[in-house]
Structures are given as structure tokens and as C-alpha cells.
Amino acid sequence: MIAQSIKNHKKAVIPYVTAGLPNLETTGKILLALQDAGASALEIGIPFSDPMADGSVLQKASYMALQSGFKVDDLQDCLKGWSTMLDIPLIVMSYINPLMRKGLVQTLKNFKDSGVKGVIIPDLPRDAGVIYADCTGMEIDLIRMVAPTTLPERITEILSQCSGFVYAVSIKGVTGTRSDLPVEVRSQVLAIKDITDLPVCVGFGVSSVEQVENLLTFADGVIVGSYLMEKLLDSADPTRTAHDTLHALLNGT
Numbered sequence: 726m727i728a729q730s731i732k733n734h735k736k737a738v739i740p741y742v743t744a745g746l747p748n749l750e751t752t753g754k755i756l757l758a759l760q761d762a763g764a765s766a767l768e769i770g771i772p773f774s775d776p777m778a779d780g781s782v783l784q785k786a787s788y789m790a791l792q793s794g795f796k797v798d799d800l801q802d803c804l805k806g807w808s809t810m811l812d813i814p815l816i817v818m819s820y821i822n823p824l825m826r827k828g829l830v831q832t833l834k835n836f837k838d839s840g841v842k843g844v845i846i847p848d849l850p851r852d853a854g855v856i857y858a859d860c861t862g863m864e865i866d867l868i869r870m871v872a873p874t875t876l877p878e879r880i881t882e883i884l885s886q887c888s889g890f891v892y893a894v895s896i897k898g899v900t901g902t903r904s905d906l907p908v909e910v911r912s913q914v915l916a917i918k919d920i921t922d923l924p925v926c927v928g929f930g931v932s933s934v935e936q937v938e939n940l941l942t943f944a945d946g947v948i949v950g951s952y953l954m955e956k957l958l959d960s961a962d963p964t965r966t967a968h969d970t971l972h973a974l975l976n977g978t
Contacts, residue, residue, distance in 0.1 A: 727889035731924045734765035741768040741950030743786035745795035758968035771819035782951040808840025818845040837863045843889045857886035890924040
């Protein structure tokens, strides 16, 4: 379903939203606004105390959500309602620790029962075969990341344990807006596309209309996280800000 949703959108952009900012009720409204603005899927981040792949914006977002009392159980209660009111796939992004607190398999089952279509786990162990098998058995996509530093033989292994789409990390380092993305990202994406039929979507650093338009000339989709969250953190009306920010990215304004 995730792959098809990406293919169905002429400009496939997947926004990332940290769950629980300023509260889970508002998170649900933000997700609806992003769908209305043209998102092809929605990535919901579970706040974590040690988000090692995240830059300052998403670190701040996690911290603020946790300080506001975010609990995974509360999110679980919301996911089913969100999935029923949305027409595009929900994807959960989480470091592995929060997923293991009640048992990884049970947490994945809870996600499945709540309508979640995919998971992204940045700190998966090197061999994710067991987790991939669990996800496949539950019909949840395990979306895997490929970095610019990933060795070719390792890419092949990752793609054998990947579904939904391939998350091509555009930069060396953590998340965060960048005025320029490496020119090598094009060859990186094309190399991945040479060995998989899965859509390849680029994330990390995307922060302008020009970058989105350029990336979509060779990638199947774009993930926008820190750029969006930075605006939401500073907004008095995050729902409207979410809609307007994504609309502008998709429509070149």
C-alpha cells in the first residue's frame, strides 16, 4: 500500500511529524491537514530520549513531547482513529528501545491492529532478518535506510530485508535542514534503483521547494522532517502551518 501510494502521487512527499506536539489531539489534526495538502504518506515519529540520528530540531521536538507527558500507550490509542480517518498510509518511525518495552512483536502487532502500514527503525541491528520476517508476517512494511557511506554489498543485504520503499539518506550526519544537498545523491539513488523495484525516497536535509523539485526528477519521493517540524515548533497554529508548508513545497511557492 505504501509503495502504491507513492506511485499514485505525481509529487510524492512524505512529511514527518513528531507525535505529541503540542499534544496528541493536535497531532491528529496536523496529519489531516498534511493529507489535505497532498502528502502521499505520513511518518509519525515516536519521541525518544536519545535520538542519535536526529539533529537539533528533532531532538528538541522529542524533548518537548516527552516533557509534555507523551506515552507510547497513549499514541497506540490514537493510531487506530487516525488510520480510519486518513486515506494515505501511516508509517511509524521509532528507535528500537521504545518498541521493545512491551516486546517488539507485540508492539508490531498492536501497530498492525491500529492500521499502521509501515515502520522505520533507524538503529536496527545489522541482521534484521528476524524483524523483517515478523513485519512481513503481519503485513507491515519494514522500510530500511541506505546511507551515502553504505557499502555496495551491505546495500544488497538491506534491500533483501526491505519493503514499502527504500529510505535514501542524502547526507553524512544527522537530520536537519541544509541549504544544499550533495550532488552525489543523484548517483546514490540511481544506483539503488538499479537493484530494486521498490520506490526510492530521499530524506535528511530537505528544506526548500527547489530541493524537492530537483530530487523528484530522479527519486520516487521525498521525506521532509526537520524543515516542517521547525516551523511547527514556532507556530501558534501548527495545523494551518503544516498545511501551508507542505502545500508550498508541492506547488513551488
